[in-house]
Amino acid sequence: xxxxxxxxxxxxxxxxxxxxxxxxxxxxxxxxxxxxxxxxxxxxxxxxxxxxxxxxxxxxxxxxxxxxxxxxxxxxxxxxxxxxxxxxxxxxxxxxxxxxxxxxxxxxxxxxxxxxxxxxxxxxxxxxxxxxxxxxxxxxxxxxxxxxxxxxxxxxxxxxxxxxxxxxxxxxxxxxxxxxxxxxxxxxxxxxxxxxxxxxxxxxxxx
Numbered sequence: 001x002x003x004x005x006x007x008x009x010x011x012x013x014x015x016x017x018x019x020x021x022x023x024x025x026x027x028x029x030x031x032x033x034x035x036x037x038x039x040x041x042x043x044x045x046x047x048x049x050x051x052x053x054x055x056x057x058x059x060x061x062x063x064x065x066x067x068x069x070x071x072x073x074x075x076x077x078x079x080x081x082x083x084x085x086x087x088x089x090x091x092x093x094x095x096x097x098x099x100x101x102x103x104x105x106x107x108x109x110x111x112x113x114x115x116x117x118x119x120x121x122x123x124x125x126x127x128x129x130x131x132x133x134x135x136x137x138x139x140x141x142x143x144x145x146x147x148x149x150x151x152x153x154x155x156x157x158x159x160x161x162x163x164x165x166x167x168x169x170x171x172x173x174x175x176x177x178x179x180x181x182x183x184x185x186x187x188x189x190x191x192x193x194x195x196x197x198x199x200x201x202x203x204x205x206x207x
Contacts, residue, residue: 006062008069008076009131011055015083016120016127016195018052022090023120023188029094030113033105038098049091056084075202082195086120089188096184100177108160109178112153112185119149119192126199133203146196153189157182 022045029041059080063069069076096102126142133139160182164175 006058006066008059008062008071009127011059012079012083012130013124013127015052015055015080015087016124018048018055019083019086019090019192020117020120020124022048022087023117026090026093027113027117029097030105030110033102035101035103038094038102042094042098045091045094049087052084052087056080071202071206075198075205079195079198079202082191082198085191086123086188086195089184089191090116093181093184093188096177096181100181102177102181106160106178108156108163109181109185111156112160112182112189115149115153115156116185116188116192119146119153119189122146122149123192123195126196130199133199134207139199139203143196143200146192150189150193153186157186 025041025045025048029038059076063073063076066073122142122145126139126146129136129139129142161179164179164182168174168178
């Protein structure tokens with residue numbers, strides 16, 4: 001039987017779906033926060049991260065033996081790396097909630113959780129149409145949406161951090177905990193933009 005060719009577009013789509021699944025879980029955890037359930041939630045989210053890692057390993061494994069990949073090797077590696085970062089950073093947020101023994105979720109974190117889910121949703125939709133980028137009528141708009149969510153997350157992070165160091169300066173443990181969590185959350189959205197920018201670059205190179 002002929003060897004089945006590895007489909008990189010399928011793999012990108014699957015990793016994006018893992019990121020979307022994690023982002024949806026994170027937003028649900030934040031909006032219905034129950035500290036006593038965090039131990040279990042950490043395990044569930046980390047299991048998703050492990051599955052995404054395995055998918056990423058498959059990309060590198062097949063790329064090492066690929067004679068003529070569908071797009072440039074460097075672009076495949078870069079996109080896989082950025083998608084993997086999204087999954088890793090969301091996992092990191094959930095772990096920090098547990099490690100820092102967070103008991104309540106402030107409003108800026110709730111808003112950031114929503115932005116992470118929205119950005120991952122838009123990216124997931126974009127990657128479903130990535131293989132058809134020459135004919136797609138929705139891909140560009142989804143990539144623009146990811147960038148819009150990242151800009152909104154930047155503004156939220158800026159003012160949330162300012163408020164931490166001005167309005168909660170009398171509670172250094174609170175400041176330390178939420179500063180590091182908000183950094184991790186902002187990285188999640190940054191990583192979605194990095195992935196979207198890479199997709200845009202690949203499209204320009206191949207159009």
